[in-house]
Amino acid sequence: MxxxxxxxxxxxxxxxxxxPGCTHGIIHRMVGEVLExxxxxxxxxxxxxxxxxxxxxEYFNCDMTQAAHGRAPAVATGIKRVLPDRFVFTYQGDGxxxxxxxxxxxxxxxxxxxxxxxxxxxxxxxxxxxQMAPTTLIGQxxxxxxxxxxxxxxxxxxxxxEMLSTLDGTAYIERVSTHDVPNILKAKKAIRKAxxxxxxxxxxxxVEVLSSCPTNWGLDPHESLDWIKDNMVPAYPLGIYKNVHKxxxx
Amino acid sequence: xGKVLMKGNEVIAEAAVxxxxxxxxxxxxxxxxxxxAYMARRLPEVGGLFLQAESEVAAINMVYGAAGTGxxxxxxxxxxxxxxxxxxxxxxVGAELPALIVNVVRGGPGLGNIQPAQSDYFQVTxxxxxxxxxxxxxxxxxxxxIIELTEAAFDIADRYRTxxxxxxxxxxxxxxxxxxxxxxxxxxxxxxxxxxxxTRGDGKPRIITSLELNADALxxxxxxxxxxxxxxxxNEVRYETYEIxxxxxxxxxxxxxxxxxxxxxxxxxxxxxxxxMIRPITLWPFPEQPFIETRDKVKGYISVEMSAGQMVEDxxxxxNGKAPVTFFGRTGGVVPTQxxxxxxxxxxxxxxxx
Numbered sequence: 001m002x003x004x005x006x007x008x009x010x011x012x013x014x015x016x017x018x019x020p021g022c023t024h025g026i027i028h029r030m031v032g033e034v035l036e037x038x039x040x041x042x043x044x045x046x047x048x049x050x051x052x053x054x055x056x057x058e059y060f061n062c063d064m065t066q067a068a069h070g071r072a073p074a075v076a077t078g079i080k081r082v083l084p085d086r087f088v089f090t091y092q093g094d095g096x097x098x099x100x101x102x103x104x105x106x107x108x109x110x111x112x113x114x115x116x117x118x119x120x121x122x123x124x125x126x127x128x129x130x131q132m133a134p135t136t137l138i139g140q141x142x143x144x145x146x147x148x149x150x151x152x153x154x155x156x157x158x159x160x161x162e163m164l165s166t167l168d169g170t171a172y173i174e175r176v177s178t179h180d181v182p183n184i185l186k187a188k189k190a191i192r193k194a195x196x197x198x199x200x201x202x203x204x205x206x207v208e209v210l211s212s213c214p215t216n217w218g219l220d221p222h223e224s225l226d227w228i229k230d231n232m233v234p235a236y237p238l239g240i241y242k243n244v245h246k247x248x249x250x
Numbered sequence: 251x252g253k254v255l256m257k258g259n260e261v262i263a264e265a266a267v268x269x270x271x272x273x274x275x276x277x278x279x280x281x282x283x284x285x286x287a288y289m290a291r292r293l294p295e296v297g298g299l300f301l302q303a304e305s306e307v308a309a310i311n312m313v314y315g316a317a318g319t320g321x322x323x324x325x326x327x328x329x330x331x332x333x334x335x336x337x338x339x340x341x342x343v344g345a346e347l348p349a350l351i352v353n354v355v356r357g358g359p360g361l362g363n364i365q366p367a368q369s370d371y372f373q374v375t376x377x378x379x380x381x382x383x384x385x386x387x388x389x390x391x392x393x394x395x396i397i398e399l400t401e402a403a404f405d406i407a408d409r410y411r412t413x414x415x416x417x418x419x420x421x422x423x424x425x426x427x428x429x430x431x432x433x434x435x436x437x438x439x440x441x442x443x444x445x446x447x448x449t450r451g452d453g454k455p456r457i458i459t460s461l462e463l464n465a466d467a468l469x470x471x472x473x474x475x476x477x478x479x480x481x482x483x484x485n486e487v488r489y490e491t492y493e494i495x496x497x498x499x500x501x502x503x504x505x506x507x508x509x510x511x512x513x514x515x516x517x518x519x520x521x522x523x524x525x526x527m528i529r530p531i532t533l534w535p536f537p538e539q540p541f542i543e544t545r546d547k548v549k550g551y552i553s554v555e556m557s558a559g560q561m562v563e564d565x566x567x568x569x570n571g572k573a574p575v576t577f578f579g580r581t582g583g584v585v586p587t588q589x590x591x592x593x594x595x596x597x598x599x600x601x602x603x604x
Contacts, residue, residue: 042448042449043450045446047315050457057459060457062448062455063457064446064457065314065318065457065458066345066458066461067315068314068341071308074311075318076315078317078318080310081301082316083447085340103307103308106304107304137370138474159323163304198577232587241472
């Protein structure tokens with residue numbers, strides 16, 4: 001029989017625990033495929049964070065370390081500084097990276113740590129049951145913003161890609177989305193570009209992936225994808241925010 | 251190599267280099283900053299790496315990452331910064347990663363001050379972070395002993411896959427003494443079959459984690475840790491005794507307090523009082539044996555500390571009600587003088603108000 005599709009060797013056979021319709025599975029697959037296609041699975045150490053993706057260490061088919069909440073970029077720094085010839089990536093959600101771990105993210109970026117950060121932004125805390133994140137949109141209802149996020153009470157959302165791209169230590173930063181196939185294909189290219197950036201030793205690379213949370217958004221999977229397109233993309237514009245490759249070509 | 255005159259903080263750093271530690275992640279804080287500065291200069295000379303982190307929190311997590319690759323790695327701080335490292339230390343214990351963490355203790359609580367203190371005893375010996383755990387704690391009292399114990403700390407860390415704490419104080423960190431580095435052969439950790447360095451033909455990927463969602467599985471993990479702690483208690487207890495054979499009263503003190511108390515003990519002996527000393531070198535595991543061996547013979551114990559009375563609780567547990575235990579201490583960064591310790595000994599042991 002002719003093989004028409006094969007699961008990437010970048011992922012293990014372990015069944016994921018993610019909710020139906022959650023886009024973590026798609027993002028995992030893209031990262032796994034990139035690691036496989038680049039032939040770097042055996043030279044990679046991944047860092048799992050705290051949140052829904054904490055068990056990603058059971059899904060990525062490479063050496064994995066689990067970090068304390070928000071500390072993944074610091075843990076990745078420790079690994080990469082000892083093993084500069086290995087590929088080191090973190091996989092973090094928006095609560096982990098943009099709230100409790102914002103200092104570690106900013107300083108890893110400022111130092112130009114030659115690591116790749118996969119930043120999954122779904123504008124909510126998933127694992128703990130749908131609380132407000134720094135990326136929660138104005139007006140968005142969550143368990144801890146039950147009347148909708150109010151700027152005067154809870155402040156305004158953080159645009160991490162824009163913020164980090166102001167730092168000279170960053171080499172490649174792109175925001176992508178998972179709400180339809182063309183965007184997913186773009187997202188994979190961005191992830192590939194980020195790991196290529198690390199391969200070339202250019203410094204800090206990050207791909208911010210807009211993602212869904214049907215369970216905590218209270219929407220079905222299809223509505224969730226529409227919600228990304230209609231609400232998240234306008235607040236978090238897609239595109240390349242930093243591209244050292246382009247600068248190198250000049 | 252003969253004796254060299256060095257500052258305590260620098261001795262810790264050089265001893266770590268001698269122990270084969272090439273990676274240091276730290277953050278400045280008085281009174282341990284010389285240690286950080288020494289490493290920044292020294293580690294590049296041995297092909298190692300010094301990195302100043304953005305916080306103590308980041309530093310301990312960089313240590314966590316580096317420890318997972320199998321190298322000898324350390325960080326250092328002083329009390330307020332050491333508190334910030336507790337999260338990371340708990341994770342190191344949970345994930346069974348070896349590392350050295352130095353605490354050059356200063357006066358607290360809160361921001362406190364930068365003077366020497368021993369008021370972090372509870373924190374270092376009773377866990378400190380969340381979860382059921384202990385970390386081995388080594389407490390040198392001279393700069394020469396720092397060398398011996400820093401090397402021992404790395405060995406214990408590797409042997410048991412555990413973070414180890416070297417506990418000093420502002421006095422030990424800042425003072426200068428002649429020291430000799432006798433062991434010049436560079437030590438390296440043995441083979442480690444649990445590291446995450448990329449599989450590189452090793453087959454199945456490895457995972458470093460402290461997460462165990464299933465309660466029964468986490469209990470098993472805890473039982474394994476408790477078994478390890480029992481082994482450490484069995485094998486790694488260190489202490490020193492002085493003139494305890496004929497002692498009526500035994501003073502117990504560690505680190506800087508022990509040095510000062512020693513002079514007071516000698517003065518009291520010169521006055522005809524039979525005073526001895528038990529100096530714990532490992533604070534955890536606490537040396538219970540010398541107390542068990544003496545508690546039926548002596549008239550009492552005197553715990554001398556630069557705290558409001560912390561180690562004295564472990565002394566009472568070891569003595570188990572068999573003899574009176576009294577306490578003398580100064581707090582807030584005040585270092586007790588040998589005269590006031592002497593006066594306290596004379597009052598308790600000699601019934602004399604000096």
